[in-house]
Amino acid sequence: MPLDIDFVRQQFEQLDDDPQFIFASNAGGSYVCKQVNTVMEHYNRHTRVQPYSDFPSSAEAGAAMDRAKQRWAAALNIDLSELTVGPSTSMNTYVMSQAIGDLWTASDEIIVTNQDHEANSGAWRRKAIEKGMTVRQWGVDPETGLLHVEDLIPLLNEKTRWVFFTHCSNVVGTTNPVAQIVRQIKANSSARVFIDAVAYAPHHISDLKALGVDAYAFSLYKVYGPHQGLLYINAAIHPDLTSQAHYFLSGDPAKDFNPAGPQHAQVAACAGVLDYFDALHAHHFDNNDVAEPQKMADIHGLILPYENQLAAPILDFLDHHPDVRLIGKTTTRDNDRAPTIAFKPLKLSSQSLANKLQSAGIGTEHGNFYAHRLVSDLGFDPDDGVVRLSLLHYNRIEDAEKILQELDRSLK
Ligand SMILES: Cc1ncc(COP(=O)(O)O)c(C=O)c1O
Structure with a gap:
């Protein structure tokens, strides 16, 4: 059964506010599913x-928070002790940089990219x-913005402690083959791998043990949920990190990497995202009695072809337009292209094109999206930046058609 878009849209109350409006800024933060609102309320x-x-209300509050954390650990195929729920990914990477950096010495090396959002770059x-x-930089192809693993391998050596890169850039929109890259890193070094999945998780919740990563982070406010950041740190490396918690709490993995007091209601509401996935699965599949990672894989199988259908015509149009420079892969053929589509109009500013699209009822944005290094290294003014259209599986095929019409009109 293909994705039932009417069913999907019924789960997002904000879509009813203005049915004509096309929300195309999802990479900045998605709409919230109603299951999250139910838990939060x-x-x-x-x-x-x-x-x-x-006392009863307090015990129930704790149970709701525990339920959310247990469910997310199961979905990611990790142990509960490996999950930190923090205020955001930027805060989680900042705290983690303190936790891993304490044991770094001057002879150590790290590898970062210029494809990443600054949250997975600056702190390290x-x-x-x-x-x-x-600090070594695994650089993108300055034309396409794509990373190539052949450029990474020569940067690795016996001093490399960590490699930090993104599962999918919030500007380039192309998925990096994480499992394959991790295997190559591990075959060529003893480096550990940290992945920023903020721009990937809205399209697929991954099985982290299958990916083989050491640490992985993403933000639930981009995955239909509350404003929280999830951080996985493999238990095997906890002994090499220093606790960032109050001294009398250190040794509790839920607190070691999150000195903020937990945002109770928000933590509890994280479960609502998985309640939404349950509803989506139950609506589309006969057998719902499957392990959580399998459920995530089934949902990915449902969403991916639909999102490809949204992205393909827009990519094709932009790729062939003489007045546009499209970033990232130009087709969805390899199933590795999120409908996060960034491009530079060559005859007008990104701001003026974004404004034209906004006036036509399309909620889009322009700028560098905190991928400041990437946008600069692609040769663009980082303030005007690029225009970004970012869609999710609750966008309609008609939304993509309207975007095409308006792009055609606005670029003339
Ligand atoms: C790819 C990517 N990484 C990291 C972040 C930072 O996430 P947060 O806002 O949770 O700090 C963002 C936010 O836009 C992002 O798009």
Whole structure:
């Protein structure tokens, strides 16, 4: 059964606000599914107390938070002790840079990219520079913005401690083959691998053990959920990280990498995203009695062809337009192209094109999207940047058609 778009759209209440409006800025933050609102509302109405005490509302609050964390650990195929729920990915990477950096020494090296959002670049670079280390950059192809693994291998050596890269850039929109790259890194070094999946997770929740990564981060406010960041750190490397928690809490993996007090209602509401995936699975598949990672894979199988259908005509149009420079892969043929489509109009500013599209009822954006290094290294003014159209599986095929019409009109 193909994706039932009417069913999907019924799960997102904000889509009813203005049915004509086309929301095409999903990579900046998605709409929230109604299952998340249900959990959040229940928490705020009935259990808005300090959790984990023995009186009923407090015990229920703690149980709701535990349910969310247990469900997410199962979905990601990781142990509960390997999951940190923090305020955002930028905060999680910052805290983690303190936790891993304490043991770095001047002879160590790290590898970062210029494809990443700054959240997966600046914190590591700053810590490494503070320690007097060598920072190597795995650079993108300056024309396409794509990363090629052949360029990474020569940067690896016995001093490389970590390699940091993205599962999918929030500007380039092309999925990096993480499992394959991790295998090559491990075959050529003892480096550990950290992946930023913020721009990938809205399209697929991955089985992290299958990917073979050491650490992985993404943000649930881009995955139909509350404003929280999920951070996986493989338990095997916890001994090499210093706790960032209050001294009397250190040794508790849920707190070691999150010195912020947890945002109780938001943590509980993280479960709502998986309640949405349950509903999506139950609607489309006969057998729902499957392990969580299999459920995520089934849902990916449902969403991917639909998102390809959204992206393909827009990519094709932009690729062939003489007044446009399209970033990233130009087709969905390899099933590795998210409908996150960034391009530079060559005859007008990105801002003026974005404004034209906005006036036509298309919620799009322009700029560098905090992938400042990438946008600069592609040769663009990072302030005007690129125009980005980012769609998700709740966008309609008619939305893509309207975008095409308006692009054609606005670029003339
Ligand atoms: C690819 C990517 N990484 C990291 C981040 C930062 O996430 P957060 O806003 O949760 O700090 C973003 C935010 O836009 C992003 O797109």
